[in-house]
Amino acid sequence: MTTVLAIDQGTSGTKAMVVDGADQVLSVVELPVRPHYLSGGGVEQDPQELLDSVLDSGRQAVAAAGVPVECVTLANQGETVLAWDPATGRPLSQAIVWQDRRAAEICAKRGDSAELVGERTGLVLDPYFSAPKMRWIREQLTTEGVVTTSDAWLVRQLTGEFVTDASTASRSLLIDLDSVSWDPELLALFDLAEEDLPRIVTNDEVIGETTLFGEPAPVGGLVVDQQAALLAQRCLTPGEAKCTFGTGAFLLANMGQAPVRSSSGLAASVAWRVRGGTSYCFDGQVATAASAVRWLQGLGLIQGASDLDRVATADSDGVLCVPALAGLSAPWWAPDARASFSGMTLSTEAGHLVKAVLDGIAAQVAELVDCAARDIGKPLSRLRVDGGLTRSRVLMQAVADLLQVQVDVYPSAHATALGAAGFARAAADPGLPLDQAVVDWTPSTSFAPQLGADTAAAFRARWRVAVDTALTSDRKIQEDS
Template sequence: MTTILAIDQGTSGTKAIVVDAEDGTVAIAEETIRPTYLPGGGVEQNPHELLDSVLTAGRRAVSMAGRTIDGVALANQGETVLAWDEATGTPLSPAIVWQDSRAESICAELAEHREAIAQRTGLVLDPYFSAPKMAWLRRNLTRDGVVTTTDTWLVHHLTGEFVTDASTASRSLIFDLDGAAWDGRLADLFSLGDERLPRIVGSDEVVGTTRAFGQETPVAGLIVDQQAALVAEACLEQGTAKCTYGTGAFLLANTGSDPVRSSAGLTTSVAWQAAGQTLYCVDGQVYTVASAVRWLQDLGLLQSATEIDALVAEDSDGVMCVPAFAGLAAPWWASEAM
């Protein structure tokens, strides 16, 4: 019998699920997180809140399941970054969330390299991705410690290791999509060439062990949350696709072993690395979905998200709301849109 604690550390919350090979889903626990939205396009999270949500949700789920677990898997936000002290694990900055658009100036400075970056990485030169945020953080907040995506920091707290998975690395703009490895030339473009970058691992690789949820347990299954949803929706074959809704909405299609470049404003990433193979996906993004519904609730226009269908069914006299609160993503890529 194999019992797995699967943790999805997202933008608006962390969900922990205990699944068993025989009994299916046996426990679910959730912790809510509220990002801080700042003037000028800033979106931040408290790193301690992220870690606490992982530990609290995970321990609650294990307690509810009433059984020991054989492994821990972790899905992450993908492009959210922070600086931290590798010796102590102490955060040295807020977590700069994937919705944060303050790195637009970094992208503007590199505009002449836009086509070359797109061809090399499969991505659009946009502050959505992690390298511009890392460069902005280094320029504006701190030069100390290491700067990584949040998954590396969380896994370090769980296991002591310094790793990220290939799907997360591929969301950075400093990753060679065809070679599935860090690209030093791209890192230099973003003034990140001297940074210590985490070791890239496959999603099926056991990266270490943790005692955070009871007895010492292997940690594996590292992956970006949207690629994890591609697996969860059984989009395992080339040509299959899914759209999931959370803080944002994300449409991903499995392209198999072909890192196809989109001509329609979509992006291409590693879907996952497993069993010695690298599979790819194309995706389109809407940044603000559930967070827009929460905004309507905060304004008092909705009491709960379940009322949204009735509201949109009413006659709007031709008025349309485009919730570009964090800019527009695919296919427009207008981070300044509001």
């Protein structure tokens, strides 16, 4: 199979990896990028830093691998947007990150169209998705140039092409989920009808060529990051699901080739478009996972993510945390929600707070899994997981306990990049079936539930009350202000 340079451009870092035809990792280079968290719910990135991280990591990875690269691919953040000059490629705004909540008012003004948006797109009218942030840029920052997701800008820098892939486009609130094409009525709803939008390409398409990493190489297999991980974990059959624990936590469940809308508060989007067909997925998001851990670090409660299991106590001693540090996404869709701790006393210690945050992340994932099970029509038999926070045994055990299913940890720290490499191989070799473009795997670690079902249910009931209390308090504060 094809040797691929796979670049995973994420929220807090960019990873470049060269993978040979046997799926052996020949080199990995990871460079940090720094989101800027602003008051009022703003989260921004410097576009030039994103581009530099892509070019520098890619060039270093190719040099370290020492072999010719036959295809280059890019996995992207999904809903991060910016304005830029299509003639020069120069950024005209900061990149507005998927976590940014400043477009909440833009969604509120269009609340009467929420049902239309949900039916047409499979998504929820929420600032998490691209279109509200695109409109916010137009109203608050600039009317010049084009406004797109970050992948279209990065691919323009690499190849000169103006494209986005089907999975990324499906996260925009601007496409019809059935036809996977830009929808004129939705564009008009967000006052984006006059915008020049990128061509939507399939996930197995070669879209151009780049010379920025050495010898000329085709670029293809473009994909959004979470769908790349879904492929890497071989969730190829309807009902199979994975959760990636990165900056946020992202649950995706394969739902086959029928574009069914969720009835339980999840989003429905394109999983991938390959070989002339479209596969779909349900997905739900925990807005803050590793970013909540970095918040704990900033407070001095831990020294870093590697410190979680040492500091966390065996139980939280009654402390509950709703870690809504960037609002609540599915199934609540409360962008203005704020984080809360409850149940604290004078005996509460740092370890209790750390455990409560981890339990709060796990509880949100459990809610998402319940929603997915209702949409799929049967409970999950296991959950496949990847991402940096899977190194925390305390968190993974909490997930298994609250879900009451086995949790299988993906054996590589590079699921997104490996999935992107699979799509690149599918692009480079049109005769290669998708299920042969990625290798099979066995878990590095598995976690079985240790908590009794009744105890887990009781905890989740208390945690839901904490969520309801936090949401009620937030609404009252907003009404009084």
